[in-house]
Amino acid sequence: MNSRSKPTQAKQSRRLLLKGGVAGLLATIGIVPRIVWSKHYLDVDEARNLIWGEGDFSPVPVELSKEQMKSIRKTSKTRVRSKKINAFRNENGDWFILDQVIGKHENIDIAVGIDVAGKVRGIEVLEYRESYGYEIMNPKWRAQFHGRDASEVLKLDKQIRNISGATLSCRHITDGINRLTVTWEQVLQYI
């Protein structure tokens, strides 16, 4: 893993997708652009090793039919956004699935291990992205970015290592895991 020896700050990618100046301009004319903050946790290989240890996993192309998508949605009571499943399987029949969970503000890449019996063996968050809006309406907040170029904005954002505040719910992840276990039950175990 190329990022293994790098320090934490380098490993955590945080990006401001819009420059503060542009954001400020848009805010003054009444458009509220979104700023996306992201944090990278694990690479795919790291997550797979953590869930399953070393071992050979081969990609298994899975494309759900409309009926399957409907049935999974009905059973899991969760929207099925994509017909393609980014799935890998080892010789034992254990699965390693890469998935994306999308909430109102967050977009999260996860890796899930489901064993040959359909039991969830591990969940890892790979990358977490969160969008922000109103703060850029705040002149004081915007002032931080005046005269700064993108690299300085990035540097400022890198200082933001920790976030506290009202507790975030992980309900979307729970729903996503539920959707994947139902997908295993109805589709993957028969492949």
Next chain:
Amino acid sequence: MASCSRSKPLLGTFVEVDLVADVDQPTLLEASTRVFDRITEIQGLMSFHDPDSELSRVNRDAFKMDVPVSKDMRRVIASALELSLRTNGHYDISVAGAITDGKVLPNRTQRHHPIDWQAIRLGEDFVRFERDLQIDLGGIAKGFAVDCAFDLLAELPINFEQIVVNAGGDLRMFDWQDQEVTIRRRRRTVFVRQPMITMRNRALACSRSGYGSPSSVAVDVSSGKIRRSSRTWGVFAPSCMMADALTKVVGLRVASQHLIRHYNAQTISIPNTGQAELSIV
């Protein structure tokens, strides 16, 4: 110097572990796995939502008999009762009785439950309710889990340069001095983040009742009603458990200076409209 940064959905939120130490990467990943295992164990004990948790067993049986409890459970209940005593009952884990309406917490008994922390009897290794109570550790267990992670890491033969464990905003740091933290708030439909604040103690917890996670509520014990708060409250404290628990008391505006000082804590209040002003009480 190696670092590792992981996040898992646990305790109803995201638990994030950041470790930095002069060891190899697999050793750090192994340490983080042990932290997550420990937090999963605490979730298995203290989840109100899990019908098989130790807490659910206590809620089911403690009115009828002495229910044996784990050391972890005893520590949390003992700390909660001490805080109830010091706040004249404004902090009360038996408040679950008021919020088991299915929206915040599931109602398994279909009965009405009183709120009365004084009816909780805590023995050396058992708990007993003298009234038909339901207790919820939602306002303290996340902080406790973070502290347990630190206890575990302290026992490992690793010289950590930095440890940050963040359970959905209840966070604790090993090297905390001069470290900066951002407060996440939600205004209408979007999140807002404030410019950073500097850590003033090992742990910080924040709470805004009625917002954020659906289970994030503070209940006025006298009326049994959920209080919606117009501002986010934060508490710095030496332990994450007390920071977590004190946010509920501070959010209800019943925390005395004396109480805050007793726990070596400091509070900040962040209004949700207008400019962010941090006031150190």
